[in-house]
Amino acid sequence: MSGTQSRLPASLTLVGAGKMGGAMLSGWLAGGLDPARTAIVEPAPSPEIAELCAARGLALNPAAPPAAEAVVLAIKPQGLAAAAPALAPLIAPGSLVVSILAGKTIADLKARLPGARAVVRAMPNLPASIGRGATGAAASPEVTPAQRGLADALLSASGLVEWLDDEGLIDAVTAVSGSGPAYVFLLAEALAEAGVAAGLSAEIAGRLARATVAGSGALLDAEATEAAQLRRNVTSPGGTTAAALDVLMRADGMPALLREAVAAAKRRAGELAG
Numbered sequence: 254m255s256g257t258q259s260r261l262p263a264s265l266t267l268v269g270a271g272k273m274g275g276a277m278l279s280g281w282l283a284g285g286l287d288p289a290r291t292a293i294v295e296p297a298p299s300p301e302i303a304e305l306c307a308a309r310g311l312a313l314n315p316a317a318p319p320a321a322e323a324v325v326l327a328i329k330p331q332g333l334a335a336a337a338p339a340l341a342p343l344i345a346p347g348s349l350v351v352s353i354l355a356g357k358t359i360a361d362l363k364a365r366l367p368g369a370r371a372v373v374r375a376m377p378n379l380p381a382s383i384g385r386g387a388t389g390a391a392a393s394p395e396v397t398p399a400q401r402g403l404a405d406a407l408l409s410a411s412g413l414v415e416w417l418d419d420e421g422l423i424d425a426v427t428a429v430s431g432s433g434p435a436y437v438f439l440l441a442e443a444l445a446e447a448g449v450a451a452g453l454s455a456e457i458a459g460r461l462a463r464a465t466v467a468g469s470g471a472l473l474d475a476e477a478t479e480a481a482q483l484r485r486n487v488t489s490p491g492g493t494t495a496a497a498l499d500v501l502m503r504a505d506g507m508p509a510l511l512r513e514a515v516a517a518a519k520r521r522a523g524e525l526a527g
């Protein structure tokens with residue numbers, strides 16, 4: 254992040270240590286978060302979380318968690334209303350609140366958690382659970398540059414973070430990267446099915462498609478070259494790839510379908526918000 258130094262908070266309370274919260278916690282601990290100043294609020298901790306807390310000395314469900322520099326909310330969005338009364342005392346006047354609750358706006362969070370002023374709303378995606386995520390984030394006006402640095406350090410532990418000036422764009426982020434992993438999994442699925450139609454066994458087609466999607470993703474990650482250029486680099490004029498791309502890139506082909514799919518997801522994100 255430009256301009257502001259990112260550092261992990263000196264003290265932190267994580268509310269909800271499920272799939273996402275648990276994965277983020279592992280990333281923060283690996284990045285140097287002080288376990289002695291970290292509290293976990295989780296009514297049903299998994300054995301892994303309970304073990305981690307015991308082994309590293311994190312406070313699991315302390316009777317009264319001390320006010321923390323940052324409070325990260327990673328419960329299910331539909332649980333916010335019920336959880337809010339218990340969460341309010343965790344938020345001190347100077348606390349930064351970082352929420353990954355899908356569909357919950359900064360205004361919703363402030364309304365539910367009266368002490369919350371500095372709020373960052375973030376939308377991560379599934380690969381965040383292995384530190385390879387893509388997250389879009391927006392900050393309330395009360396978030397100071399230093400707090401934005403804290404949020405950036407917390408979210409960057411899960412991969413790429415893109416900051417948005419307009420919270421309204423979170424629905425577009427949801428449609429592109431939030432739901433995006435499913436589009437890529439569909440590509441692997443459809444490529445395998447097409448391989449079967451072309452004569453390969455389901456096993457071989459499945460393995461080839463999976464390795465092709467994963468390997469191409471790794472290449473995209475390793476190279477600074479734009480995706481369009483990487484595509485051109487493997488497309489000889491008149492060759493086999495060109496024959497396939499002529500189909501995929503026709504007027505009603507993959508780019509048009511993805512535009513329509515992303516627009517549908519964005520519309521749905523707007524409908525589900527609140």
Ligand SMILES: NC(=O)c1ccc[n+]([C@@H]2O[C@H](COP(=O)([O-])OP(=O)(O)OC[C@H]3O[C@@H](n4cnc5c(N)ncnc54)[C@H](OP(=O)(O)O)[C@@H]3O)[C@@H](O)[C@H]2O)c1
Pocket residue numbers: 268269270271272273274294295296297327328329330332335336353354355376377378379431
């Ligand atoms: N998974 C994704 O790919 C993804 C992507 C983008 C955003 N998100 C967002 O990330 C958030 C968490 O998703 P997840 O997949 O990690 O869900 P999850 O595995 O169900 O984790 C949520 C955890 O919060 C706990 N919890 C429920 N009520 C609580 C309370 N009052 N206080 C403290 N903890 C409470 C849950 O416990 P119980 O099991 O007892 O309910 C559960 O362990 C959601 O808001 C989701 O919108 C997830």
